[in-house]
Amino acid sequence: MNFLNVSKVHHTYFSKEAATEALQDINLSINKGEFVSFIGPSGCGKTTLLSIIAGLFQPTLGTVKIEGQDVFENDDLSIGYMLQQDYLFPWKTIEENITLGLKLLKKENHSIASKLLKDVGLPPVEKKYPRELSGGMRQRVALARTLAVNPKILLLDEPFSALDYQSKLKLEDLVSEMLKEYNKTAILVTHDLGEAIAMSDRIFLFSPRPGRLYKTFEVPEEIRNLTPFEARGHSSYSSLFQLIWKELESLEQ
Amino acid sequence: MNNNKLHQQFIASLVKEKRWVRFYQLLILIAFFSLWEIASSNRWIDPLIFSSPSKVYTLFIDNIADGTLFTHISYTLFETVLGFIIGTLLGTILAAILWWSPFLSKVLDPYLVILNAMPKVALGPILIVAMGPGMGSIITMGAIISVIISTIVIYTSFKNVDANYLKVLQTFNATRLQMFKEAILPASFPTIISTLKVNVGLSWVGVIVGEFLVSSKGLGYLIIYGFQVFNFNLVLMSLLIIAVFATIMYQLVELLEKKLIKNE
Structure with a gap:
């Protein structure tokens, strides 16, 4: 039994000028505890697919099921969604930001904030406001906010792309380590091919206009067991990089 | 060094x-x-028209001594503050309703434009006949003058809140009411405060015009009475008092701003 099942998903955006087909016949499944990445040129619908999996909107056709339950019909299914920017609420303290999800789900628990801050490698900054923290720290807080509700699945929509390189590498290691520790399933959407290889177990390559699942790559066992930082230095890393790179190039022509 | x-x-x-x-x-x-x-x-x-500070001051002292000035000031102040609060509150509530129902906001859009363009003080005579020549119609005047523009400005700010904040809330299964409370309203506090600042001035206009038309008490009444009996000392004194109190109200709004907006 697969953890996540996407079957026959089509999605079309309608506007006054045109109907744009964003996704065409997407079928994929992900196992529990697996880390997968969606990559592909812009316009390949990877963010659209992520939003559909998150239950933010319904696809034109098809179904998405997590543990056999439809993501739209189930209200207490918790999904963790991390965006490109942290989107911490500037008028809330760090603690209020982290416990926001719990507050909305009426499961308030204040002690969790300090524990999560420690887990994501931050000093006790509960009473501070987001503007007092650096970009990397804020994205860590956003990760803590996402984990606070104990989500079944984590959806990462280019969460590292707005960070400087050093923070990005550190945060990749942190996220990868935490997901393994909590045995969470995660989907990462990224433009960064290296990041996808270093972090994932499997990589889904999408082709654009309309978005279709073009190819799936298995990341070799020896890289999977390394931290993302170490993986980047491994010899199989560059050969996989070359392989996917060529596929990407051919798609863009 | x-x-x-x-x-x-x-x-x-x-x-x-x-x-x-x-x-x-x-x-x-x-x-x-x-x-x-x-x-x-x-x-x-011409001292008859433009008076002089010493004459205004003498008049001020006299009027304080006989206690009449205090009544006039408190009357006008009460009307203005109430008109100001009702106007802003009603504007915020209307904006919230428009945000709640995008369909309604599309339907009402042209009417808001018309109502905003229309000079509200022109409604004065109708208000007075409909509501009677009392405090009620003057307060309404103070509120009506600011309510439409508040609605438009605050609604625009509600609409412009970054959709990604709502996305974050949506992943936590937030209801529309929760989205309003957690994101839309607090994100719009800076805009609401700046409408408050504009409304301070507008409410004074509404109330003074209202008193011109009907009242037998208040600073607006003093101005119009002073004009009728050609006592410009009285007109200028009232004007100076209005300036002082309008400034105090503005300062209070700024104080509120500092309290409410902690994150900037």
Whole structure:
């Protein structure tokens, strides 16, 4: 039994000028505890697919099921969604930001904030406001906010792309380590091919206009067991990089 | 030279600058009133129309002594503050309703434009006939003048809240009410405060015009009465009092701003 099942998903955006087909016949499944990445040129619908999996909107056709339950019909299914920017609420303290999800789900628990801050490698900054923290720290807080509700699945929509390189590498290691520790399933959407290889177990390559699942790559066992930082230095890393790179190039022509 | 000393110097220069700003502000004030007094007593301007600070002051003291001024001020102040609060509150509520129902907002859009463009004080006579020549119609006037523009400005701010904040809330299965409470409203506080600032001025206009039309009490009444009996001392005194209280109200709004917006 697969953890996540996407079957026959089509999605079309309608506007006054045109109907744009964003996704065409997407079928994929992900196992529990697996880390997968969606990559592909812009316009390949990877963010659209992520939003559909998150239950933010319904696809034109098809179904998405997590543990056999439809993501739209189930209200207490918790999904963790991390965006490109942290989107911490500037008028809330760090603690209020982290416990926001719990507050909305009426499961308030204040002690969790300090524990999560420690887990994501931050000093006790509960009473501070987001503007007092650096970009990397804020994205860590956003990760803590996402984990606070104990989500079944984590959806990462280019969460590292707005960070400087050093923070990005550190945060990749942190996220990868935490997901393994909590045995969470995660989907990462990224433009960064290296990041996808270093972090994932499997990589889904999408082709654009309309978005279709073009190819799936298995990341070799020896890289999977390394931290993302170490993986980047491994010899199989560059050969996989070359392989996917060529596929990407051919798609863009 | 060490950093500490440089910092001290920097602070000293700031203090010095502030002192000079205050000095010139005071200078303008004194110059204005002195020039006014001198021009009036030397008949460079007609003292019958433009009065003079000393005459206004004498009148002020007299009116305080006989207790009438206090009644007039409290009357007008009460109407203005109430009109101001009702106007802003109603504007915010209307904006919330429009945000709640995008369909309704599309339907009402042209009507809001018309209502906003129309000079609200022109409604004065109708209000007075409909509601009676009392405090009620004057307060309504103070509120009506600011409510539509508040609605439009605040609604625009509600609409412009970054959709990604809502996305975050949506992944936590937030209801629309929760989205409003957690994101839309707090994100719009800066806009609401700046409408408050505009509304301070507008409410005074509404109330004074209302009193022009109907009242037998209040500063607006004093102005119109002073005009009718050709007592311009009274007109100018009322004007100066209005200026002082409008400024105080504005300062209070700024105080509220500091309390409410902690994150900037």
